[in-house]
Amino acid sequence: EIVLTQSPGTLSLSPGERATLSCRASQSVSSSYLAWYQQKPGQAPRLLIYGASSRATGIPDRFSGSGSGTDFSLTISRLEPEDFAVYYCQQYGSSPSTFGQGTKVEIK
């Protein structure tokens, strides 16, 4: 199975700053079937990005995804207070679908 490694584990930033999260796959992700999710405490995950770079419905344009093959990233251009959360990447190009271990974006 494809192992996804997210870095850093924790990102400490201030509101208004730019956040760049990394997701590296142990094998190439087929057809860029890579998604990003946001999860806040006590809530279900929310899909942000699918197909590596397509924003889900209602997701603000400060969120962007990029990458292909084995290296992917999620960028939040300017952090809003509601963006502090845990972010997971997921590949769905190969069975079984797998998730990264998560990156926590916390307020500095």
Place this chain on the structure above:
Amino acid sequence: EVQLVESGGGLVQPGGSLRLSCAASGFTFSTYSMNWVRQAPGKGLEWVSYISSTGSTMYYADSVKGRFTVSRDNAKNSLYLQMNSLRAEDTAVYYCARPSYCSGGTCDYYHWGQGTLVTVSS
């Protein structure tokens, strides 16, 4: 509006059984494959099971294969997960999730329920 509402979680002893349900509304349930995804306390996300729109194809994570069975009733807009021979490591919040895209049984997860907690402990 898409709604997914899980139920059936609770405390069960090791070796016991539990049946989770997911009630779907706001979309044509019979045209979508569905998934179960779980999250152990304080841990990350793990895909558990997939079922095709007609219920003819099912896939399972190795960690639950032979113990869990996924099913659906399209007439009732409901998804189920029968969990047998439960272990402490099955303790988690279980989410049902509807995809926007699937290929060969792997999917993204566009809509999620609120989850139901399963605790396996003596």
